[in-house]
Amino acid sequence: EVQLVESGGGLVQPGGSLRLSCSASGFTFSSYAMHWVRQAPGKGLEYVSAISSNGGSTYYADSVKGRFTISRDNSKNTLYLQMSSLRAEDTAVYYCVKGRELLIAEYFQHWGQGTLVTVSS
Amino acid sequence: EIVMTQSPATLSVSPGERATLSCRASQSVSSNLAWYQQKPGQAPRLLIYGASTRATGIPARFSGSGSGTEFTLTISSLQSEDFAVYYCQQYNNWPPGWHTFGQGTKLEIK
Numbered sequence: 430e431v432q433l434v435e436s437g438g439g440l441v442q443p444g445g446s447l448r449l450s451c452s453a454s455g456f457t458f459s460s461y462a463m464h465w466v467r468q469a470p471g472k473g474l475e476y477v478s479a480i481s482s483n484g485g486s487t488y489y490a491d492s493v494k495g496r497f498t499i500s501r502d503n504s505k506n507t508l509y510l511q512m513s514s515l516r517a518e519d520t521a522v523y524y525c526v527k528g529r530e531l532l533i534a535e536y537f538q539h540w541g542q543g544t545l546v547t548v549s550s
Numbered sequence: 551e552i553v554m555t556q557s558p559a560t561l562s563v564s565p566g567e568r569a570t571l572s573c574r575a576s577q578s579v580s581s582n583l584a585w586y587q588q589k590p591g592q593a594p595r596l597l598i599y600g601a602s603t604r605a606t607g608i609p610a611r612f613s614g615s616g617s618g619t620e621f622t623l624t625i626s627s628l629q630s631e632d633f634a635v636y637y638c639q640q641y642n643n644w645p646p647g648w649h650t651f652g653q654g655t656k657l658e659i660k
């Protein structure tokens with residue numbers, strides 16, 4: 430069974446930094462692309478970032494480009510999202526999502542439970 | 551970037567009745583369209599992909615149709631557990647904007 434467990438969320442001041450983690454199990458993590466999707470409180474879903482299976486290719490939404498960095502440690506079956514220069518509009522639940530073997534446009538079958546990031550002074 | 555527009559924003563339907571939710575793409579996405587259900591405090595759950603294929607374990611009362619720019623999710627006989635927010639998502643494009651979601655339709659009990 431695919432399991433994705435996010436951690437690292439919390440309260441951070443504007444301009445601050447935070448690193449999210451997503452621990453994966455139930456599949457061969459190193460063989461699959463991974464994604465981050467976020468949802469502001471009471472709002473819809475926003476696609477944030479993606480990384481290929483070997484980490485060689487990454488993608489960022491314009492809203493986070495230059496501030497967020499996606500990475501992965503395949504030896505630890507863990508996906509990361511390093512967030513810096515955080516803004517109030519980054520406040521959201523961040524979901525870790527399993528991709529396919531190739532980094533392509535796709536639908537999302539497997540989601541984590543999400544971790545809440547709150548940016549506020 | 552492809553913009554996905556869902557209608558209505560809120561739909562009030564009685565249990566046992568049919569619900570029809572719409573999703574429109576600003577340009578053709580072929581059949582690269584998915585539907586998700588989300589309940590409060592939960593992650594989205596994949597219902598439909600390829601515009602009309604039910605995901606594993608999804609009841610037959612959920613059906614999807616459409617192609618190009620116009621899509622529909624139909625729930626044939628609403629059960630109490632179906633009242634939730636529904637999102638469509640296109641996955642046709644290349645970056646940027648290769649995964650875009652609609653703003654959601656809240657399905658509430660009438």
